[in-house]
Every structure is written in structure tokens, then in C-alpha cells.
Amino acid sequence: xxxxxxxxxxxxxxxxxxxxxxxxxxxxxxxxxxxxxxxxxxxxxxxxxxxxxxxxxxxxxxxxxxxxxxxxxxxxxxxxxxxxxxxxxxxxxxxxxxxxxxxxxxxxxxxxxxxxxxxxxxxxxxxxxxxxxxxxxxxxxxxxxxxxxxxxxxxxxxxxxxxxxxxxxxxxxxxxxxxxxxxxxxxxxxxxxxxxxxxxxxxxxxxxxxxxxxxxxxxxxxxxxxxxxxxxxxxxxxxxxxxxxxxxxxxxxxxxxxxxxxxxx
Amino acid sequence: xxxxxxxxxxxxxxxxxxxxxxxxxxxxxxxxxxxxxxxxxxxxxxxxxxxxxxxxxxxxxxxxxxxxxxxxxxxxxxxxxxxxxxxxxxxxxxxxxxxxxxxxxxxxxxxxxxxxxxxxxxxxxxxxxxxxxxxxxxxxxxxxxxxxxxxxxxxxxxxxxxxxxxxxxxxxxxxxxxxxxxxxxxxxxxxxxxxxxxxxxxxxxxxxxxxxxxxxxxxxxxxxxxxxxxxxxxxxxxxxxxxxxxxxxxxxxxxxxxxxxxxxxxxxxxxxxxxxxxxxxxxxxxxxxxxxxxxxxxxxxxxxxxxxxxxxxxxxxxxxxxxxxxxxxxxxxxxxxxxxxxxxxxxxxxxxxxxxxxxxxxxxxxxxxxxxxxxxxxxxxxxx
Numbered sequence: 001x002x003x004x005x006x007x008x009x010x011x012x013x014x015x016x017x018x019x020x021x022x023x024x025x026x027x028x029x030x031x032x033x034x035x036x037x038x039x040x041x042x043x044x045x046x047x048x049x050x051x052x053x054x055x056x057x058x059x060x061x062x063x064x065x066x067x068x069x070x071x072x073x074x075x076x077x078x079x080x081x082x083x084x085x086x087x088x089x090x091x092x093x094x095x096x097x098x099x100x101x102x103x104x105x106x107x108x109x110x111x112x113x114x115x116x117x118x119x120x121x122x123x124x125x126x127x128x129x130x131x132x133x134x135x136x137x138x139x140x141x142x143x144x145x146x147x148x149x150x151x152x153x154x155x156x157x158x159x160x161x162x163x164x165x166x167x168x169x170x171x172x173x174x175x176x177x178x179x180x181x182x183x184x185x186x187x188x189x190x191x192x193x194x195x196x197x198x199x200x201x202x203x204x205x206x207x208x209x210x211x212x213x214x215x216x217x218x219x220x221x222x223x224x225x226x227x228x229x230x231x232x233x234x235x236x237x238x239x240x241x242x243x244x245x246x247x248x249x250x251x252x253x254x255x256x257x258x259x260x261x262x263x264x265x
Numbered sequence: 266x267x268x269x270x271x272x273x274x275x276x277x278x279x280x281x282x283x284x285x286x287x288x289x290x291x292x293x294x295x296x297x298x299x300x301x302x303x304x305x306x307x308x309x310x311x312x313x314x315x316x317x318x319x320x321x322x323x324x325x326x327x328x329x330x331x332x333x334x335x336x337x338x339x340x341x342x343x344x345x346x347x348x349x350x351x352x353x354x355x356x357x358x359x360x361x362x363x364x365x366x367x368x369x370x371x372x373x374x375x376x377x378x379x380x381x382x383x384x385x386x387x388x389x390x391x392x393x394x395x396x397x398x399x400x401x402x403x404x405x406x407x408x409x410x411x412x413x414x415x416x417x418x419x420x421x422x423x424x425x426x427x428x429x430x431x432x433x434x435x436x437x438x439x440x441x442x443x444x445x446x447x448x449x450x451x452x453x454x455x456x457x458x459x460x461x462x463x464x465x466x467x468x469x470x471x472x473x474x475x476x477x478x479x480x481x482x483x484x485x486x487x488x489x490x491x492x493x494x495x496x497x498x499x500x501x502x503x504x505x506x507x508x509x510x511x512x513x514x515x516x517x518x519x520x521x522x523x524x525x526x527x528x529x530x531x532x533x534x535x536x537x538x539x540x541x542x543x544x545x546x547x548x549x550x551x552x553x554x555x556x557x558x559x560x561x562x563x564x565x566x567x568x569x570x571x572x573x574x575x576x577x578x579x580x581x582x583x584x585x586x587x588x589x590x591x592x593x594x595x596x597x598x599x600x601x602x603x604x605x606x607x608x609x610x611x612x613x614x615x616x617x618x619x620x621x622x623x624x625x626x627x628x629x630x631x632x633x634x635x636x637x638x639x640x641x642x643x644x645x646x647x648x649x
Contacts, residue, residue, distance in 0.1 A: 034282075076279060201286055204317050204330050207279045 001055035001166065003046040004109035005079065006100070007070045008036040009063055010120040023235040035070040038115025040077075041192045044199040045142070045160060046113050047078045053162055055110075056080035060103050062096060064088045068215060075210035076202035082215040083107070087227065095220075095227035097129035102223035104134055109187060111160075111169060116141050116191040127191035137184040139171035141193040159196055272570050277339050284343040287316060296348035299475040300621060303467070305352045307389070307431065310359065314386025319360045323368050327376050328384040334511070334577050337361075341515050345522020348618060350625030351475030353519055358427040358476075359383060361515045363390030365508035366436055366452055370495040379434050379454055391432035393423040393455075393481055394505065400425070401638045403438060403505055404447035408483065410439035415490045417441070417453060419461070419483040429479025430467050433457050437481075438505060441498045450501030452494035461486030472624030510576060510586045512633045517569040517586075517593035520629050524562045524600050527622045531555065531604040534611075534619075551607065558600050565589075565596040584646035591639040594629025601626040 011017060012032035019026055035043075046057040059074040061067040062085040071082040085099050104112055112134075117124035131138035144159045161170040163183070170183050174193045184190075202210075220227045248254045258265045269278055291312070299305040313319050321336040323329025330336075337360065344353040367380045367390075382388040399405050408421025419439060426435070435455050442449030455462055465480035494504060535545035535555065545551045572589035575582035601623040605612035608619050630636040 072275075072279065073282075201283045201316070202279060203283070204280055204321065204332055204336065207276050207283070208330075208332070210279075211276060 042113040076206040092229040092231040093125040101133040131189035143174035310386035320384035341518040342522040345519040346526040355476040362392040388433040391428040393437040423481040447502040513590035520593040520597040587639040
């Protein structure tokens with residue numbers, strides 16, 4: 001079984017993000033970067049499936065040479081090899097899905113696992129576009145029936161269950177009113193939600209081995225993908241700072257303000 | 266910026282990210298609780314064993330990863346940031362001072378019996394040198410081990426022993442020839458439960474409260490002669506000295522981590538706290554104070570890294586190591602004091618973390634040889 005997993009480089013959620021004064025983007029100086037946490041969950045899930053069914057996890061990332069850091073992280077976790085699509089400059093969700101489509105067609109995986117969204121721009125689109133471009137089934141927001149602290153989780157039972165003939169995958173997914181279970185024919189695209197697993201740490205032997213694992217370099221030109229963005233970012237702005245609250249003297253004033261000012265009751 | 270200060274490589278930094286994730290998720294959230302309970306869970310030893318953190322510089326045949334001392338340096342720095350000097354000390358004692366002599370000087374049989382389970386975190390180790398009458402004056406130690414057939418009979422006591430109460434084995438400094446000064450010194454591994462070996466009370470401390478610091482008593486305690494480290498009498502002084510450099514570097518590296526953490530804590534505080542209509546960091550006096558602290562921290566870091574570079578390069582850098590230990594631990598005390606001051610009244614309150622850094626830092630210029638002992642060593646190296 002071959003599983004293709006994405007590893008997007010995103011701003012560390014612990015970093016303080018500042019928008020540039022001209023609104024053209026964010027201030028990148030002094031920021032720390034890491035693998036998109038949802039993608040890291042995808043790597044973990046891929047590794048668990050491969051541990052059970054055999055095969056390999058191939059990790060892919062798009063960006064300048066700095067994304068090799070995230071690829072190495074996934075390799076240190078246990079992925080077998082990496083594909084780096086070398087591209088700097090603007091890229092929209094369809095461009096990303098287009099590049100991933102070509103990588104998937106080249107690699108022919110049984111399953112593509114992506115984070116449900118990247119925590120930088122929170123688009124939540126690439127997995128869906130990719131499944132459509134490939135003409136494959138999709139199961140988004142893969143989640144878990146039992147709690148992450150449960151015995152099952154501790155025993156690392158995969159939340160994605162392969163069919164007996166390895167031709168389908170059963171996915172529990174998080175929906176508004178609970179959990180839905182889907183069965184998808186393979187190959188398929190799955191996106192991960194937060195409550196799917198607890199990713200392992202990159203162990204020292206893993207870090208050592210990752211040094212010699214291959215990273216294949218591709219480009220949009222080599223993949224024959226036109227990545228000219230259809231979506232343009234016009235302006236970025238910080239959310240307005242939260243205003244200080246007020247104290248009300250009694251319940252009547254509170255209800256009045258809720259009704260007439262906040263208009264919520 | 267030069268990656269890893271020209272010292273650490275990309276893979277060291279990757280390992281740092283792993284250690285930091287472990288510290289952030291598994292240690293920091295519990296640091297206050299463990300310090301208050303004056304104990305951390307024994308399971309942390311097995312957890313660290315499972316993560317491979319206790320055998321970074323030890324051979325694979327004993328369960329280590331043979332990765333080298335620079336990885337352990339990364340671990341020590343990051344553990345300095347965990348918020349509990351006691352947790353860092355208890356786990357650190359395992360992989361720096363307790364197992365160091367076993368690895369360097371133990372027989373293969375001793376390594377299998379003590380080093381391997383200590384690397385797995387299944388056995389807790391301690392190094393027993395200091396006595397009620399003295400510590401750094403190792404030639405003057407009074408605990409004796411008299412040979413009697415295939416055993417040694419040990420009499421004496423030890424104190425201020427990190428991991429002493431919980432230790433499954435103690436690498437004990439004893440006089441096998443009480444009349445021969447430092448040449449009469451040997452190291453003997455004594456196991457918990459050996460008749461005649463008893464553990465006294467857990468000592469109350471100013472800082473490092475989560476670590477277990479104990480008194481050990483030996484009364485006609487019969488220890489198999491097979492437990493004599495390396496199977497050689499009279500090698501104790503040399504064996505102790507052989508690991509002192511790393512112990513001192515480990516204290517300097519821990520102080521660096523602690524300073525990084527304190528500066529992060531104080532930066533957050535001065536940006537958050539307002540006085541006279543401004544955030545504290547908008548006052549020049551505050552900005553400049555923090556700039557000075559950051560500069561002192563950087564100077565301490567550079568001297569420590571210099572000594573570390575010499576050490577991993579195979580030099581017996583005794584003067585530079587002593588200097589680094591002294592400068593880093595003393596700077597940490599001054600930085601802690603200034604950070605506490607910058608917290609104002611909050612700095613004096615137990616509910617704020619900075620007081621613990623202040624208490625924990627104070628051990629640095631004392632443990633592993635006091636600053637005064639460091640000065641003696643440096644003076645000797647100068648030819649005085």
C-alpha cells in the first residue's frame with residue numbers, strides 16, 4: 001500500500017502574527033515555522049496504516065527550499081521518501097490541488113491524506129479540489145469514535161480501517177451533529193480532523209535516518225501545471241482589537257442592551 | 266544567523282524540536298504541581314528511557330543511541346526550560362553523573378547490570394560522593410570499604426545525593442585504603458536493599474524541590490566485590506575526575522536553558538503589565554535592563570559553547586569548563602534576580618513562576634563544585 005501525505009510549511013501557531021502596514025502580507029521576520037498540525041496528523045495516520053498493512057508513506061510539500069525542513073520532519077517521523085515541488089511565489093488552492101494531482105498521478109498512491117485545512121489561511125479546499133481533479137472518492141474531516149486518551153488510542157488502532165481486500169477504506173468523519181461513517185473505494189482522498197490521532201515525536205534514530213532518505217525535486221514546469229493564481233489576495237488586515245466590556249447595574253439593563261444594542265435576544 | 270552557533274547541526278536542531286515538544290507537552294504543564302509535591306512521577310524515568318533520552322551518548326549494545334554528547338547538550342539546554350529545576354536535576358543526574366562513570370569505567374558485566382537498565386529508565390541511579398564533612402575535597406572522604414573475602418564492608422554516610430531516596434543503585438565513592446589519600450579512593454556500586462544500606466529523610470531544599478535529595482547511611486554494608494567499578498581499587502579519584510567536566514558542562518548548559526526561559530517569561534510580563542499609562546517595556550529603564558540581561562546571557566552562552574566545543578573536540582578543557590560553569594550559573598542567578606525585580610510585587614508571590622527560577626538558579630554556583638572550587642581549579646591551571 002502506498003500513501004501520499006502532504007506536509008505544508010506554516011507559521012508556528014505559537015508565533016505572534018503581524019500584518020505588514022501596507023496590508024500586502026504578514027511580517028515574516030522572526031517567525032517560526034512548522035509542519036501544518038493537520039498534515040502532521042495525516043503523516044501519523046499514514047504511518048499507522050502502513051505499519052498494519054505494509055507499504056510506504058510518501059510525503060509531499062510545495063514551496064522554496066525551506067520546506068525541506070518540514071519534509072525532513074515527516075521523514076524523521078517515519079515516512080519513506082519525499083517529493084518537493086520547488087515553487088516560490090503566489091499559489092492559490094487550485095494551483096496547489098493541480099500540482100498535487102500531477103504528483104498523485106505520477107506516484108499512483110492507494111490513498112492521499114491531507115490535513116483538512118492549513119492553519120495559515122484556513123481555506124479547507126485543497127483536499128476537495130484534489131479528489132475532484134483526480135476523479136476519486138473523498139472523505140473529509142476523518143475523526144475518531146473513541147477518545148484520544150482511550151486504550152484504543154494508546155494501542156494505536158488506526159481510525160481509518162482498510163477493507164478486507166484492501167480495495168476500500170472505511171472512514172469515520174466529524175460532521176455537525178456527530179460522526180458519520182463512509183466507505184470509499186480506493187484510491188481515495190482523505191482529510192484529517194484534529195481528533196484523529198496524537199502524532200508521534202520525531203525520534204533521534206528517526207532524525208538520523210531521515211538525513212539519508214531521498215527528496216525528489218520537481219517543479220510546476222516539470223509537472224506541466226500552470227499555477228497562475230485565479231484568486232488574488234487584495235489586502236490583509238488584523239481583526240479589530242476587542243473592545244473593553246462594560247458593567248451593567250441590573251438585569252433589566254442587561255436585557256435591554258442585549259435586545260436593542262447587541263440585537264441577540 | 267549562523268545555524269546552531271556554528272556548533273549544532275541541522276539534525277541537532279531537529280532533535281531540539283522533539284525535546285522541546287516533549288518538555289512543552291509532558292513536563293511544563295505539571296512543573297508547578299511536582300515542585301509543590303516535592304516529587305515527580307517515577308514513570309518519567311521510563312518515559313525518558315522510551316524516548317531514548319537517557320542513552321544519547323552511550324553505545325547501542327547497552328541500549329543507547331551512540332549519537333554523541335552534543336545531543337545530550339541539546340537535551341540539557343531544553344530541560345533547563347522545563348520550569349522545574351528539580352525535574353531537570355533528577356532526570357539529568359541519571360544520564361550525566363550516575364551513568365557516566367559506569368559507561369566510562371565499568372566492566373561489561375557492570376554495564377549490563379546497571380547501565381543498560383538505567384538507559385531504559387527501569388533503574389534509577391545516583392552518584393554518591395558528598396559526605397557530611399565534605400564534598401569537593403574527595404581525598405578527605407571518610408566512607409570506608411574494607412575488603413573481606415569476595416565482599417567489601419562499607420561504613421560511613423553520604424548527603425545531598427540527587428535521586429538518593431529513590432535510587433536503585435548508587436555509584437559510591439569509598440576509601441578502600443583510608444591511609445592513601447586520593448589514591449585510596451574507589452567507586453563501588455551499591456544496590457538498594459543491600460543489608461546495612463539505609464536511606465534517611467528526604468532533605469528540604471530552597472529550590473530544585475521536585476528532585477529527591479537524600480542522606481545515605483552504610484553500616485557494615487556488605488557489597489559484592491564484583492561491584493567495584495572497573496574491578497580496580499584506587500581508581501576512584503581518576504574515575505570521578507573523568508566525569509566532572511561533563512557534569513560541570515551540564516550545569517552550565519542547564520543554566521543557559523533556564524535563562525532563555527526566564528527571559529521569555531519576563532518579556533511577556535513587561536509587554537503585558539502596564540504602569541503610568543504605558544506597558545512596562547515602553548520605559549527605557551526596563552528596555553535597557555532587559556537588553557543588559559540578554560547580553561549577559563549571550564556572553565555566558567558563548568563561553569559555555571566554547572568549552573563545549575573544546576570538550577567534544579576531545580580536549581581536556583578543565584579551565585574553560587570551570588570558567589563556563591561559574592559564569593553561566595552565576596549569570597543565571599543575576600538574570601533570575603533581575604527578572605524577579607522586573608515583576609515587582611508579583612515576583613515575590615509564589616503563584617508566579619519567576620520565584621521558582623530564582624530559587625532554582627541558586628543551586629548552580631554550589632552544585633558540582635562551588636564557584637570557589639572553580640576558582641581554585643582555574644588558579645591551578647594558571648600555574649598559581
